[in-house]
Amino acid sequence: MNDWEVTEIARFLQLLSTFPRIxxxxxxxxxxxxxxxxxxxxxxxxxxxxxxxxxGFWPWKQIWKVTSPLKVSCFVWLTIRRACLTHEVLQGKRMQICSRCFMCDQDAESNFHLFLHCKTATKLWDMFLNILGVSWVMPKSTMELLNCWKGISSRGSKENWWMTIPACIWWTLWKERNTRCFEGKSSNIQKIQSQSLSLLYFWCKQELGDIVALVDFIGNL
Ligand SMILES: [Zn+2]
Structure with a gap:
């Protein structure tokens, strides 16, 4: 037996010795x-x-511990992983697409553009931020946004549903985007904003309980 074989057998025996004895x-x-x-x-x-x-860096609470339906939480998870089937992702799968954003018709459609920086998305974010009286610089990515959103959501007992706003905005944008893409129909920005507010209201209605009117809900944001 040569030195190499002796060494290998010794290593093998050492490996066996690491297993618990039964x-x-x-x-x-x-x-x-x-x-x-x-x-x-x-x-x-x-x-x-x-x-x-x-x-530590993964905003799981903002995904799974909010009042939106489970399917929306799954959608938010896809969004921050840049896995929604936007033109950006489809091109990554080697589909030949001349990309354009259905919401603004100006830029290519990427996850970050559609959900953060598109002018339609900006109007939705601005609406909620104005109601909340929060100054905000839009982060570069959806992941950063959720992590930042956690930091400004210290609004007492309302904190939990306040964290639902990103999911509400992204779900509204995605639904509108798909309606424009697959049905050729579009809503104006006022209707998209009211749809988004209504959605947040209905998701949070059970938790709020005592607030029954949409007007009161907005006033309490
Ligand atoms: Zn756009």
């Missing part, structure tokens, strides 16, 4: 990254991220 019972696989030996996604990500939290 004295009784049947043999079974053990996940070494968990103290109970069972596989969990959390333990995998923890190890993959060098034992640091993976949720």
């Amino acid at each position: 004295l009784n019972g049947v043999d079974k696989p053990i996940w070494l990254l968990h103290n109970k030996g069972v596989f969990t996604v959390k333990s995998f990500y923890w190890k993959k991220n060098n034992n640091q939290s993976t949720t």
Whole structure:
């Protein structure tokens, strides 16, 4: 037996020694990254991220802990991952498209443009920010927006539904975009704004309880 073979066998024996010894019972696989030996996604990500939290920068509360329907939360998750099927994404899948934004007819349609910087999106954001009396510089990405939104949402008991506003704006824009794209119909900006306000009201109505009129709701924003 040469030196290389001895070394390899030694490594193999060392590897075997790292497995827990089973004295009784049947043999079974053990996940070494968990103290109970069972596989969990959390333990995998923890190890993959060098034992640091993976949720520190990920705005999961603004996605999953808001009052919008689950399908909208899933949509928001897609939005901040830039996975909505805008022209930008379709071109990335090698589809031949001459990109134009359905909302402004001026720029190419990307996720960030459609949901943040398009003039239609800007009017929706401005409407809510004016009602709230908040000065705001639009971030570059949807992920940054949600992280920033968390920082200015200290509005007491209303905080939870206040965090629903980004989801409301993005859902309104996406619905309008698809209506223009697939049905050839469009609403003017006033109607889009009122649709967005109504949507937020109906999503938050149960939580607010005592506020029954849309006018009161807006007044309490
Ligand atoms: Zn646009």
